[in-house]
Amino acid sequence: xxxxxxxxxxxxxxxxxxxxxxxxxxxxxxxxxxxxxxxxxxxxxxxxxxxxxxxxxxxxxxxxxxxxxxxxxxxxxxxxxxxxxxxxxxxxxxxxxxxxxxxxxxxxxxxxxxxxxxxxxxxxxxxxxxxxxxxxx
Amino acid sequence: xxxxxxxxxxxxxxxxxxxxxxxxxxxxxxxxxxxxxxxxxxxxxxxxxxxxxxxxxxxxxxxxxxxxxxxxxxxxxxxxxxxxxxxxxxxxxxxxxxxxxxxxxxxxxxxxxxxxxxxxxxxxxxxxxxxxxxxxx
Amino acid sequence: xxxxxxxxxxxxxxxxxxxxxxxxxxxxxxxxxxxxxxxxxxxxxxxxxxxxxxxxxxxxxxxxxxxxxxxxxxxxxxxxxxxxxxxxxxxxxxxxxxxxxxxxxxxxxxxxxxxxxxxxxxxxxxxxxxxxxxxxx
Numbered sequence: 001x002x003x004x005x006x007x008x009x010x011x012x013x014x015x016x017x018x019x020x021x022x023x024x025x026x027x028x029x030x031x032x033x034x035x036x037x038x039x040x041x042x043x044x045x046x047x048x049x050x051x052x053x054x055x056x057x058x059x060x061x062x063x064x065x066x067x068x069x070x071x072x073x074x075x076x077x078x079x080x081x082x083x084x085x086x087x088x089x090x091x092x093x094x095x096x097x098x099x100x101x102x103x104x105x106x107x108x109x110x111x112x113x114x115x116x117x118x119x120x121x122x123x124x125x126x127x128x129x130x131x132x133x134x135x136x137x
Numbered sequence: 138x139x140x141x142x143x144x145x146x147x148x149x150x151x152x153x154x155x156x157x158x159x160x161x162x163x164x165x166x167x168x169x170x171x172x173x174x175x176x177x178x179x180x181x182x183x184x185x186x187x188x189x190x191x192x193x194x195x196x197x198x199x200x201x202x203x204x205x206x207x208x209x210x211x212x213x214x215x216x217x218x219x220x221x222x223x224x225x226x227x228x229x230x231x232x233x234x235x236x237x238x239x240x241x242x243x244x245x246x247x248x249x250x251x252x253x254x255x256x257x258x259x260x261x262x263x264x265x266x267x268x269x270x271x272x273x274x
Numbered sequence: 275x276x277x278x279x280x281x282x283x284x285x286x287x288x289x290x291x292x293x294x295x296x297x298x299x300x301x302x303x304x305x306x307x308x309x310x311x312x313x314x315x316x317x318x319x320x321x322x323x324x325x326x327x328x329x330x331x332x333x334x335x336x337x338x339x340x341x342x343x344x345x346x347x348x349x350x351x352x353x354x355x356x357x358x359x360x361x362x363x364x365x366x367x368x369x370x371x372x373x374x375x376x377x378x379x380x381x382x383x384x385x386x387x388x389x390x391x392x393x394x395x396x397x398x399x400x401x402x403x404x405x406x407x408x409x410x411x
Contacts, residue, residue, distance in 0.1 A: 003411065036140040037140060040312060045389075053183045053227055054227065058216040058218050059214075059224065062215050062224055070344070078339075079336050082330060082332060087332075087336055091337075096231065101238055101375055103268055114182070133377035133379075136272070174277060189372055190364055195351070195355050195356060199352050199353050199365070200368075202352075203345060232368065233368065238314055240314055240316075240407035242279050249318025250318075252320060274277065
């Protein structure tokens with residue numbers, strides 16, 4: 001069994017941002033030389049999400065309006081008593097999920113035709129790390 | 138380390154449907170001859186979900202009413218500007234999650250007594266694929 | 275490839291409760307003697323969740339108020355026709371997610387500085403099991 005570990009550093013211009021990661025993850029899988037297995041991708045921060053869905057700007061707007069409805073930014077969260085103002089960021093990340101595990105088949109990310117790996121940032125404008133762990137043979 | 142890859146094709150009669158997959162996934166694990174490891178199950182489409190919960194028809198109704206409340210079907214989603222009418226399907230799948238990873242112990246899916254693997258379709262009535270990747274020894 | 279399987283038994287005093295698991299999971303990884311790989315952690319029950327987020331009591335209160343808003347306890351769920359009164363517990367667990375997969379690097383859980391593994395119980399006061407499956411080399 002082989003493993004390969006890679007850390008991506010990311011710093012978004014906007015506090016809330018969506019970044020397509022698919023080509024970068026394929027590149028890391030290529031470097032790992034693992035042909036059959038899985039790759040785990042997760043943010044190392046708790047106000048960001050890795051998820052898989054469509055690379056379509058309308059949907060990305062829908063996500064933001066919908067998350068705002070489910071967990072409004074301007075609510076007085078208990079978490080804000082710590083001095084933070086990102087209670088909503090933790091809840092948004094909870095809806096979108098922390099991580100994805102993607103199969104690798106014949107050296108390629110085994111994704112459907114519209115599946116794209118995204119990094120969703122909900123408290124950006126500073127350096128954040130993403131962990132990519134490849135496992136297989 | 139061994140791996141085994143299988144694609145299930147599914148076509149539901151209804152646009153929204155829930156299909157219990159547990160026996161089919163166990164069958165694939167049996168064929169893989171993997172006794173200790175994990176199995177990753179994910180749809181290859183972005184308007185469907187693999188999740189684990191109760192095989193109980195009341196709960197399945199509750200899920201549908203609840204998802205409709207969280208993300209109504211008749212809203213004008215930005216995503217619909219592409220010509221699609223499935224904005225809600227993407228959001229429902231986001232709530233329910235994309236994938237599950239299940240442990241395999243002594244050749245069996247290591248599930249609790251009420252845990253059942255489900256495929257939830259939110260934009261069906263056409264062929265969809267599900268990826269099953271088994272990994273272990 | 276090595277694997278290691280461990281079952282944790284937990285019984286919370288309160289029906290809804292949040293228990294930090296990180297040190298216990300690291301201990302199990304230590305025992306497995308696996309230095310590079312992954313650990314899958316999932317409840318074996320369908321009204322509980324394993325998730326990763328902040329070890330901060332304000333946020334834990336926010337989670338409970340938010341889940342109550344998304345899926346109120348006192349609603350007449352279809353699931354209650356079975357005699358159960360935990361329809362909301364199934365929905366809360368769906369929002370929070372079932373499982374986490376955590377990378378292991380050089381024998382350590384490869385977590386960011388604020389990432390903590392939590393068990394969230396939504397129908398407790400009885401024995402529940404958590405599955406920990408370690409996989410790697």
